[in-house]
Amino acid sequence: MATGERRIIQxxxxxxxxxxxxxxxxxxxxxxxxxxxxxxxxxxxxxxxSPPMWLDDQSNTLSFRWSIADTGGWWQMRFVGGNDPEVIAWWAEADARAVSRRRFFAAEPVDIEGLCHV
Incomplete structure (x- = not known):
């Protein structure tokens, strides 16, 4: 990767x-x-x-934005987390306390070119 070149996955x-x-x-x-x-x-x-207050009789939506350095880091994160029994158990417990959840991955347009060439 050239100096200053970014390849960040969110x-x-x-x-x-x-x-x-x-x-x-x-x-x-x-x-x-x-x-x-x-x-x-x-x-x-x-x-x-969201909303920006704790609700007792309605749902709050919790959003967490993580960055991952590059495509190699993404694959490492997926492999290790997907095979860790503690991670799997935590998500099962979280699912029991949630109405729904989703995880998605994104990148800034400037990063996409570099992410596609691995």
């Missing part, structure tokens, strides 16, 4: 918590999931809560 987790579970699910994600994700090379860039 991983975005979006979890819609069951009513009243937003704060606890956020705390659990940060305490139990995030340390392992960091060890797998992911960098937590942003955490958002």
């Amino acid at each position: 991983a975005i987790d979006e979890i819609v918590a069951k009513p009243g579970e937003g704060k606890a699910l956020l705390d659990d994600y940060l305490a139990r999931y995030a340390p392992g994700a960091r060890a797998r090379g992911m960098v937590l860039e942003q955490v958002l809560v």
Whole structure:
């Protein structure tokens, strides 16, 4: 990679918590999931809560934006996380406390060319 060349992949987790579970699910994600994700090379860039208040009778949406250095880092993150029983168990527990969740990957247009040539 040339000096200054970027190849950043963003991983975005979006979890819609069951009513009243937003704060606890956020705390659990940060305490139990995030340390392992960091060890797998992911960098937590942003955490958002919508709406911006804790709700007892409605759902909060929790959004976590991670960055991954490059395509090799993405494959490493996928392989290690997908084969770690603790990660699998954590997501199963989170699913029981959520209405829905999704993870998607994205990149800035400037990074796409470099990400396609691996």
